[in-house]
Amino acid sequence: MANIAHTYYPQTGRLVILGAGESGVGAAILGKDRGFDVFVSDMGDISNGYKEILQKETIAFESGQHTDQQILNADLVVKSPGIPEKAPLIQQLRAQGTPVISEIEFAAQYTNAKLICITGSNGKSTTTMLTYYMLQKGGINVGLAGNIGKSFAFQVARESFDVYVLEISSFMLDDMYHFRADVAVILNITPDHLDRYDYKLENYINSKFRIIRNQTEQDYFIYCADDQETMNALPRFESKAMLLPLTQEREIVQGAYLDKDNTIKIYIPNREIFTMNIEELSLQGKHNVYNNMASGLIAKVQELRNQTMKESMGSYVNIPHRLEHVAYIGGVNYINDSKATNVNSVWYALESFSTDIVLILGGVDKGNDYDMLRELVKQKVKAIICIGKDTSRIHDAFEEEADVIVNSASMEDAVEIASHLAKKGDTVLLSPACASFDWFKNYEERGDKFKEAVMTL
Incomplete structure (x- = not known):
């Protein structure tokens, strides 16, 4: 079953992509492969590398401008996460009833892969990369996308994975409606990007919680029980998924916690319990204990062996530009x-x-x-x-x-x-x-x- 269970969007006709970065060019290639008439428009200068790809794929594009008559006739629009909802062109498209969605929402229609989706104000890149590393070590045919690496849409179009680990920002979530995460993770919520959310923290929190929309009883929701904003918001959002909290402050019956001997304990019903002392982790610091707990819970959901998890958590090297x-x-x-x-x-x-x-x-x-x-x-x-x-x-x-x-x-x-x-x-x-x-x-x-x-x- 695809991760957008029904087709909510046009499957033929004119597809306009706004923004010709990694996600936009990937969406254009997937659209072309699916038989759409594709047009790419970027208000800024398209980089030479992406121009060459579009030319090679014979996809029509414009750079340095948005031509209204080339865009407003779209049957479907995929927009870059960087373009705000308040942009006049987006408002015009919405007013005339044209669906405007994210690359993730668009691509999810065309894959049956399991989607592990990680968001949070902090730690999401580290957790995403650690999870990807661990699943690879466990022999899973896994892709990495979202805010990291190659575009999700491009991978759905031209590659084939059984599982994707996706780093998802609030900007991406804002344009996701029918998408469903098999595993949704909210690491933490702290004020960020408030200029995009009318300087209201509640709007930003609502955006983050879109990650659990459409989840079913078969799915999992991992969240930090020590994060005040997450816990305050939790009662407002009904989740059918299995709840897997993580905490460093107390013992819990299912999820992940830190015991008094500084040992991480991870337990999901009907799975073997996992334990590892935090001194054995390759990533040190309190925040990285949370990141390892989240990745460990995902690995348990995917039924990785304890030995694989331990080796991965002990050998992972952090991503560039993060400590x-x-x-x-x-x-x-x-x-x-x-x-x-x-x-x-x-x-x-x-x-x-x-x-x-x-x-x-x-x-x-x-x-x-x-x-x-x-x-x-x-x-x-x-x-x-x-x-x-x-x-x-x-x-x-x-x-x-x-x-x-x-x-x-x-x-x-x-x-x-x-x-x-x-x-x-x-x-x-x-x-x-x-x-x-x-x-x-x-x-x-x-x-x-x-x-x-x-x-x-």
């Missing part, structure tokens, strides 16, 4: 956490280190509330170096907590300043709490520039 060790220079540890684009991610990063920290912070502020960082900054951060165009909110937030707050002119400048402020035994941590697009194309470029600057010290 990534770059170098150890003059007794100073340099850490790239460029993927930390919100305040909560920075909290996790600061919590992971016991050394004094020189923190590189800043970028495009999305309405950040820095209050939750104040105590940790006071305890652990000896200096803050600001990057990005507007640094005033960082100065205002931490002027009483940090002894030193300085601005920098570039990433090279920031790293240079940090190297002078850091003493032997300290950690220089790039963990920006902000989006990157004022100085960089994306968080990957920001992290790469940091790594380059460190290596020239």
Whole structure:
């Protein structure tokens, strides 16, 4: 059975794709293979790599503009998660009754694979990659998609997997209606991207909980019982799926918990219990215990052997740009956490280190509330170096907590300043709490520039 049980959308006719990034080009290829008349439109410049793919596939496209008459005649529109609902073109399409959906929603119609869907404000990339690694080790024919790697639609079109592990953002969930997750995971919910949700946390929470829509009694819902926002919202959303909580605060009868001996225990009815001491995990830190618990529960659902799970959790190496060790220079540890684009991610990063920290912070502020960082900054951060165009909110937030707050002119400048402020035994941590697009194309470029600057010290 496909993961959209019935066909809710046109299966022929004109398919318009808005946005020609990884997800858009993948959706265009799947649409072409399914016999649609496909047109791709991107308001920005389409990269040469994606242009070449579209030309090779003989798919019509336009770059640097949206031509209304080429778009408003669509039978179905697949839009990039980056395009907000308030965009006038989207409003026009909605007003005339044209379905506007996400690439994930579109592609799910055409696969019978099991879909493991992971969302959360923090930790979703690590949990997704760890789960993928574990399932591969367990011999499962598994694909990786969503916010990571090759487009889901492209893989559905041209590859064949029995299971997909999908990292799903709130922006993707906003355009998903009939999609069904076999396993849905909400790791945590903290204020993020509130500029897209009318600055209302409740709207963002509603978006995250769309991941459990359409689940049946055969499905599983994994969530963190220690996360206040998740637990507050849970009664509002009815789930038919088997509930599998995870917690580090108490013993529970089914799900995952941490016992008093610092041993993770994972139990799903009718499956063998799994145990592993947290000291044996390759990813350390409290937040990574949660990530391992979530991945472990997924592995149990997929009936992996305990030995495979243990080996995987003990050998996994973290993804780039997430608490990534770059170098150890003059007794100073340099850490790239460029993927930390919100305040909560920075909290996790600061919590992971016991050394004094020189923190590189800043970028495009999305309405950040820095209050939750104040105590940790006071305890652990000896200096803050600001990057990005507007640094005033960082100065205002931490002027009483940090002894030193300085601005920098570039990433090279920031790293240079940090190297002078850091003493032997300290950690220089790039963990920006902000989006990157004022100085960089994306968080990957920001992290790469940091790594380059460190290596020239």
